[in-house]
Amino acid sequence: MLGLVHVVDDDASFRTAIERRLKLAGYEVATYASSQDLLDAAPDDAQPGCILLDVRIPGLSGPELQRHLSASGSTLPIIFLTGYADTPTTVQAIKAGAEDFLTKPVSSELLLDAIARALARQDAARGQRGRLDTFRACLAALTQRERQVFDLIVRGKINKQIAHQLGTTERTIKAHRHQVMEKMQVHSLAELVSIAERLGMLDPNNL
Structure with a gap:
């Protein structure tokens, strides 16, 4: 049919x-x-x-x-x-x-x-x-700290800046970043930013 x-x-x-x-x-x-x-x-x-x-x-x-x-x-x-x-x-x-x-x-x-x-x-x-819907489900699977790291990554922050802002070490941020990429099922920063854009998470005023 x-x-x-x-x-x-x-x-x-x-x-x-x-x-x-x-x-x-x-x-x-x-x-x-x-x-x-x-x-x-x-x-x-x-x-x-x-x-x-x-x-x-x-x-x-x-x-x-x-x-x-x-x-x-x-x-x-x-x-x-x-x-x-x-x-x-x-x-x-x-x-x-x-x-x-x-x-x-x-x-x-x-x-x-x-x-x-x-x-x-x-x-x-x-x-x-x-x-x-798949992207939203992946996002919901992030821990609170992983979500914070995600929000900062897609706004162009580097590991050092994220570590400073969240009061932790670069090494810890690298581990979180790896988890974020795994859970969001992406292989690059560009893909992560694209998802954030498509979900309407990137307010130009907050970049």
């Missing part, structure tokens, strides 16, 4: 045609006649998938649904598909994080390309989140 595509469109014949097209391409498909139907179904964003969303639908419009899902923390990529494309709406949707903005009628090739890109980006984002 390549992924689950959630199709939100008030046109029943369009939903049927798109569902057939996507299933032939190997996707699972769930269809909804309105934004509220999708919200009621509370789609799981833990599995690979995306939302194919019409702009003009009764009730909550496509862009309004996009804002609602974003505010609720959904990570499902959204591809807009509309018969009424206008530049302001397109720009607004893309700025708000939409993966793509396609105009009906859309060719199978264009549609499938857009879905494949959305799923690939979702997978990359999930991998990124997974790596950050």
Whole structure:
């Protein structure tokens, strides 16, 4: 199964045609006649998938649904598909994080390309989140003293400075530094600094 595509469109014949097209391409498909139907179904964003969303639908419009899902923390990529494309709406949707903005009628090739890109980006984002979770777990495994050494290393302090600041010997700091590198699963200072940056630990004002 390549992924689950959630199709939100008030046109029943369009939903049927798109569902057939996507299933032939190997996707699972769930269809909804309105934004509220999708919200009621509370789609799981833990599995690979995306939302194919019409702009003009009764009730909550496509862009309004996009804002609602974003505010609720959904990570499902959204591809807009509309018969009424206008530049302001397109720009607004893309700025708000939409993966793509396609105009009906859309060719199978264009549609499938857009879905494949959305799923690939979702997978990359999930991998990124997974790596950050791993870094946080490694950081949590440091002792209090190792954490102090970590904080000073990533701010460019050398062993001598760290030893002076923490009131201990250089030799002790070297041992702590070795433990920090081991526990954080890195081989260089650059990797350690990169992790600190990605975890948002390096405030430019405190460097």
